[in-house]
Every structure is written in structure tokens, then in C-alpha cells.
Amino acid sequence: MIGYLLVFGVVIIIVILFLHFRKGPTSKNQEYILKIQELEQKLIEESANFVNLEKYSSEINEKLDRTMEKHVKNIIILKEDHQYFVANLKEELGKKYEKQNKEALNSQRAIVKGQISEQMAPLIPGFKHKTEDCLFIGKPIDFLVFDGLSENNITGITLLEIKSGKARVNKHQSQIDQVIREGKVQWEIFKVKSGQEIDLSLAGN
DSSP: OHHHHHHHHHHHHHHHHHHHHHHOSOHHHHHHHHHHHHHHHHHHHHHHHHHHHHHHHHHHHHHHHHHHHHHHHHHHHHHHHHHHHHHHHHHHHHHHHHHHHHHHHHHHHHHHHHHHHHHHGGGSTTOSSOGGGEEEOOSSOSEEEEETGGGTOOOEEEEEOOOOTTOOOOHHHHHHHHHHHTTOOOOOOOOOOTTOOOOGGGTTO
8 A cells, every 4th residue: 555655656757757857847737846846745744644544543452362362372271270170079079979988888887786786686695685585676765675474484674775885865866865864654545445436647757
């Protein structure tokens, strides 16, 4: 674009010189010359402005390129950070799940082992009651012992709870112990009438 403007300016100057030397510096020619000079000056100014505009446009493009490059780098960094975070999260969750699963299995094994130990307690040396006299209940206590039951001569009744290690009695077991100590234990018979219907709605109460 600048080259075309310069060529156009040179052509105008040649025309001016040709008219000047051919007809002489008449007033009309002088007027044309002044106008052409003004046009030439404007052409030079426009050319300068265009050069400045191209320079400004080039600077803007360079800034945009640098900004875009910076944003691309930031996006790459964020993507890498995200992938690193996801990988660490998966690893941590995997370890946590493995630990919880292991703890759950150990807890379940301990419960099963404890239940087996409770039921097998009458076979352990040093147990004060006969195995035949023990009735396993499980909840809220482990055994209901009828001393002498195996000999058809019951001499005592014991509510027996089996504990191992650091295990302690729970709330219900403590309440049972307190009720027995206060003598709030009694014998009761509930007679069922012949042909009496069963109310199934009471089963959940």
C-alpha cells in the first residue's frame, strides 16, 4: 500500500515538472502546482499515518500473541495440576478404602470371634457352671444359667454375661444388674385361653 502511494506521488511530481518546463510558470500553472504540492503533502502525511498504523497494529498483534501464549501455558499448567490432583485423590481414596475395608474385616472377625468365644465359654477350664445347665441367649445377656437343671434339681438361676479383654457391660446389662440387686425379679405365668386368636399387630411392639 505504501509503495503505491509513493509511486502515485512521484507521478504527480513528474507531471508538475513537465507542465512547468513546457508552458512556463504562469499563474494558472502556479495554482496547479500549489494544489498538487498540497496533495503531495497530504499524501506524505497519510503515508506517515499509515506507517504508524501498521506499526501500532504490529505491536498489538505481538501483545496478543504474547498474551495468548501466556494463557496457553497457564491452561497447560492447570491441566497438569488437575491431573496430578486427580491422581493423588484416587491414590488417597484407594488407600482410605483399603484401610476402612481392612478395619471393617478386622472388626467383623473380632465380633465373630467374640460370639464364638461367648458360646464356647462353658467349655473353658475354670467355668463355674455345668454346660448342660447353660442356655445361650446372646442378647441382652449371653447365658441364662439354671444351676442343677441337668440333675432335675434347680438350686439357683444366674444371668451370665461373658466378656473378654477390655470389653465392658453395656447400658442394658448395667440396668439388668441394678434390677437384680434391687430385687425386682419375679416369677410370672401367662395363661393362654383355648382357641384364643393371635393379634399379629402386636408382633412389632
